Amino acid sequence: MNTHSNPLDATGKVTLVGAGPGDPDLLTLKAVKAIEAATVLLVDDLVSDQIVAFASPTARVVHVGKRGGCKSTPQAFIEKLMVMAAREGENVVRLKGGDPFIFGRGGEEVEHLRAAGVEVHVVNGITSGLAAVTSLGVPLTHREHAHGVVFVTGHSRPGSEGADWRSLAATARDAKLTLVIYMGVSGAARIQRELLTGLPAATPVAVVQRASLPDQRHIVTTLGELSAAIAREQMASPSVIVVGDVVSGIAAADAVPAQFRVA
Structure with missing residues (x-):
């Protein structure tokens, strides 16, 4: 001592x-x-x-x-x-x-x-990655759709190459993982291009801006249309991008009566 x-x-x-x-x-x-x-x-x-x-x-x-x-x-x-x-x-x-x-x-x-x-x-x-999808009534993991979740930043520090998106895409595909990308809107085009090397263009994607706040807004699209949808809808930071089959449940959640939705 x-x-x-x-x-x-x-x-x-x-x-x-x-x-x-x-x-x-x-x-x-x-x-x-x-x-x-x-x-x-x-x-x-x-x-x-x-x-x-x-x-x-x-x-x-x-x-x-x-x-x-x-x-x-x-x-x-x-x-x-x-x-x-x-x-x-x-x-x-x-x-x-x-x-x-x-x-x-x-x-x-x-x-x-x-x-x-x-x-x-x-x-x-x-964390906003969890709050974002919960606000849309879907989980990050699901026994049928996603066996795990990866939190990853889309913003790399100066001098760093950042995440290996190609490896993440292959792992997410093979292991059935949901990808939750923080600070990825500004680099969405590059992230989309790299993820498409291992994930189908039809992979569901949600982008949630200002999760949990009164002015929250979101879009649901596909990986193939991600950057175009972000530009069209003028999604901006702070936003979370969620990639994976769990996102397909948003449409189903929207059909559930309000009294049964997550508060």
Whole structure:
């Protein structure tokens, strides 16, 4: 056991909180309690005002926008803010859209905070990929249509080639998997072209924009028509693209009386 004290050891703590896809009713109780207890909140751009409203009136709220395709607060600056505030004894909540550990850079932040000697906790949130298809009344897995699901980002970091879409297509076809693609709208044409090397053009696809929010909208198309449909309907970020046979259930779900649909 290391008994040496470090003058830089934090007296406060940081909690990475998943704010879910946007609907405040989808917050977990643990998330609400963490937000209410925070003295400092660092809030992502996609987190709604209704969720921030759970914070104490005395809490300091700092908006650190992180939206794909737009100018964002540098990640290093956000991490520096968290460490500084924790060392000042603050109860810091890093409020992120969706789930911190699903394309939310939560892993990087946890590593940085631990290396700085800061106590850190994580509260999961409902990820938009799950909320998107649930809002349409279909599952991500189904014993007859999909034996598993793959969450993958369509946005690669600078200098990286990103996902191997051809391999994913072959695996999804052979293993009967649903593909859930985050941040893929801007690269839809390339993703479509690569996926068509292993999946039929008739493969059902749904694109859901602003999942769970009052202005949510979606399209249902096929892999062969994906990029054309996105352009025609002017689908934009934040959107989730869902590829697989489970999407064929949307038409059936639309025929179900409203009282039997998912809330």
